[in-house]
Amino acid sequence: MKQYDILIVGGGMVGASLVRALDGQGLRIAVVEAVQFETRTEPGYDDRAIALASGTQRIFSGMQLWDRFEHEATAIHQIHVSDRGHFGFTRMDRAEEGLPALGYVVPARVIGRVLGDALRASEAVDFYCPARLSNLGVEADGVTAEILQEDAVLSLTARLVVAADGTGSVVRERLGIPVSESDYGQTAVITNITPQLPHHHVAYERFTDTGPLAFLPMSEQRCAVVWTVESAAAETVMALSDSEFLARLQERFGYRLGRLERVGKRQAYPLRLIKATEAVRHRLALVGNAAHTLHPIAGQGFNLGVRDIAVLAEVLVDAVRAGQDPGELNVLRRYGDWRRADHRQVTAFTDGLARMFTLPLPALGAARGVGMLALDLVPPAKRLLTRLTMGRAGRVPRLARGLPL
Numbered sequence: 001m002k003q004y005d006i007l008i009v010g011g012g013m014v015g016a017s018l019v020r021a022l023d024g025q026g027l028r029i030a031v032v033e034a035v036q037f038e039t040r041t042e043p044g045y046d047d048r049a050i051a052l053a054s055g056t057q058r059i060f061s062g063m064q065l066w067d068r069f070e071h072e073a074t075a076i077h078q079i080h081v082s083d084r085g086h087f088g089f090t091r092m093d094r095a096e097e098g099l100p101a102l103g104y105v106v107p108a109r110v111i112g113r114v115l116g117d118a119l120r121a122s123e124a125v126d127f128y129c130p131a132r133l134s135n136l137g138v139e140a141d142g143v144t145a146e147i148l149q150e151d152a153v154l155s156l157t158a159r160l161v162v163a164a165d166g167t168g169s170v171v172r173e174r175l176g177i178p179v180s181e182s183d184y185g186q187t188a189v190i191t192n193i194t195p196q197l198p199h200h201h202v203a204y205e206r207f208t209d210t211g212p213l214a215f216l217p218m219s220e221q222r223c224a225v226v227w228t229v230e231s232a233a234a235e236t237v238m239a240l241s242d243s244e245f246l247a248r249l250q251e252r253f254g255y256r257l258g259r260l261e262r263v264g265k266r267q268a269y270p271l272r273l274i275k276a277t278e279a280v281r282h283r284l285a286l287v288g289n290a291a292h293t294l295h296p297i298a299g300q301g302f303n304l305g306v307r308d309i310a311v312l313a314e315v316l317v318d319a320v321r322a323g324q325d326p327g328e329l330n331v332l333r334r335y336g337d338w339r340r341a342d343h344r345q346v347t348a349f350t351d352g353l354a355r356m357f358t359l360p361l362p363a364l365g366a367a368r369g370v371g372m373l374a375l376d377l378v379p380p381a382k383r384l385l386t387r388l389t390m391g392r393a394g395r396v397p398r399l400a401r402g403l404p405l
């Protein structure tokens, strides 16, 4: 039976980021990941792109990883939010914030590769992959786990288990953590396009009567598109020919970027909101999508998960330095309490946006226009939006201030 301080179930983008944050802190860590990193990579043009808030960029800098992303990241200089067919738009600008960029767009494939390399290079980490958690028990003084790797069952113990195993978290389910869940009845269709005109590092969020549409600036003058449609219409949108798809998209987005000329492969993601009702228990912490799965309308899910791991790593390292057991509930509560406001605000913000801008009621159309205008005219509302989307609300962990743990 191998013994560890921390067992992390799920080596996805959030779990692997936690490993990196904790690396070199004298902790014995086991990571169990079901899917090999290599099999998740996709060919260049069709990658899903992730918008990283500037706060997330600082956390990756704090973990000495940003220089490995930098050359494949596209800076966002402005965010332009508009409502199709209605008056009013709002704009956020890096100059107003005094920042080099409001955020960065990085292909998920690149994030996976950098984190995968860092994970494999870490000597303090045993990386079980591909392997699945098959059993988990929590006792007063630790957790016991069984993992299935090829045909062998391996047993291990740890002082703390971290659930980083995504939306359908097995850890959450096995330990009976309830979730509140709602289906948006919407599907995100994602792809990359090349428009006629340069994007000039502007990210566009456009609300339309059939669902919100985001264009994120990417390398080679491409834009990553996230187009939310009613789930009933998703199959039709997925089945369109490339030229029909571009024509439909053009009609929704308009001509701010000229003609939309080339399109990559499409992928569809049905959308649900899932919130775990507890972020911690004795010997357990939830991070990333296992704790909160959001609508991608404002590109917040991974950013929120990265803030989770920056805080959790700080709390755990401080506890160990102070001679405390990192799996004790009173230690883990510091993480849960610290993260509560950010979870609540970002969830409410994205959920509110998703519902407000997808309700088909005609009366809401005018309210939305006014809402957008008001947002632009009322600086505190706009500031809150900026602070939330940039991950600067609340108490900031050391990694997000560029300081070592």
Ligand SMILES: Cc1cc2nc3c(=O)[nH]c(=O)nc-3n(C[C@H](O)[C@H](O)[C@H](O)COP(=O)(O)OP(=O)(O)OC[C@H]3O[C@@H](n4cnc5c(N)ncnc54)[C@H](O)[C@@H]3O)c2cc1C
Pocket: 009, 010, 011, 012, 013, 014, 015, 032, 033, 034, 035, 049, 050, 051, 052, 131, 132, 133, 164, 165, 166, 167, 169, 170, 188, 190, 226, 269, 287, 288, 289, 290, 296, 298, 299, 300, 301, 302, 303, 304, 305
């Ligand atoms: C269309 C779309 C666009 C998005 N765009 C953005 C964006 O621009 N910005 C942003 O911040 N966020 C965005 N998100 C959200 C972001 O993708 C997620 O929040 C993020 O990927 C969550 O990472 P995670 O590691 O928590 O979960 P996951 O990526 O789901 O990783 C969970 C891992 O656990 C493993 N696992 C599961 N069960 C087991 C088991 N039993 N044993 C072992 N391993 C297991 C899985 O194989 C997986 O690798 C977007 C989401 C969607 C759908």
